[in-house]
Amino acid sequence: QLQLVESGGGSVQSGGSLRLSCAASGSTLDLYAIGWFRQAPGKEREGVLCMTSSGDITNYADSVKGRFTISRDNAKNTVFLQMNNLKPEDTGVYYCVVGWGCGYYPVWTDFTSWGQGTRVTVSS
Numbered sequence: 001q002l003q004l005v006e007s008g009g010g011s012v013q014s015g016g017s018l019r020l021s022c023a024a025s026g027s028t029l030d031l032y033a034i035g036w037f038r039q040a041p042g043k044e045r046e047g048v049l050c051m052t053s054s055g056d057i058t059n060y061a062d063s064v065k066g067r068f069t070i071s072r073d074n075a076k077n078t079v080f081l082q083m084n085n086l087k088p089e090d091t092g093v094y095y096c097v098v099g100w101g102c103g104y105y106p107v108w109t110d111f112t113s114w115g116q117g118t119r120v121t122v123s124s
Contacts, residue, residue: 002027002113004096009118016086016122022079022096022115030074032098036081037108038120040092047106048094049081058102063089086122093117 008020020036035050047060049070059065069082079096099111108114 002032002098004098004113004115006094006096006115006118009094009120011121011123012086014087014122014124017082017084018086018120020081020083020094020096020118020120022081024077024079024098024113028074029072029077029079029098033101033111034070034072034079035097035099035102035106035111036070036079037095037097037106038090038092039095039117040089043092045095045108047108050102050106052102056102058104060106083120086120088122088124091120091122093119 003025004022006022031053033052036048037045038048039045050058051070067085071080095117096115097111098113103110
């Protein structure tokens with residue numbers, strides 16, 4: 001069974017950067033779509049970015065365009081989320097997900113494996 005463990009979260013000031021990692025075990029990631037969701041305090045969980053096994057990227061959150069980048073290192077079985085120019089509204093818990101594709105809409109239950117989340121706090 002595929003297991004995902006996120007890391008790299010923390011506290012940063014507005015304008016700063018963080019790189020989240022998601023290490024997978026139990027299976028290789030190369031055949032899977034990978035993605036990131038986030039949940040801000042008091043808000044619903046939302047999809048951020050998704051990448052198919054062939055490298056096609058779907059951006060679900062307009063607010064992160066030009067600032068966040070999703071990538072994968074299949075050799076290391078790891079997924080990354082590079083977050084630049086962070087804003088206070090990026091604060092939340094970030095979750096790594098794995099599934100068989102990136103849907104037109106980000107649906108949490110369309111994915112088959114989920115990490116436990118890593119917290120990101122951006123202060124102004």
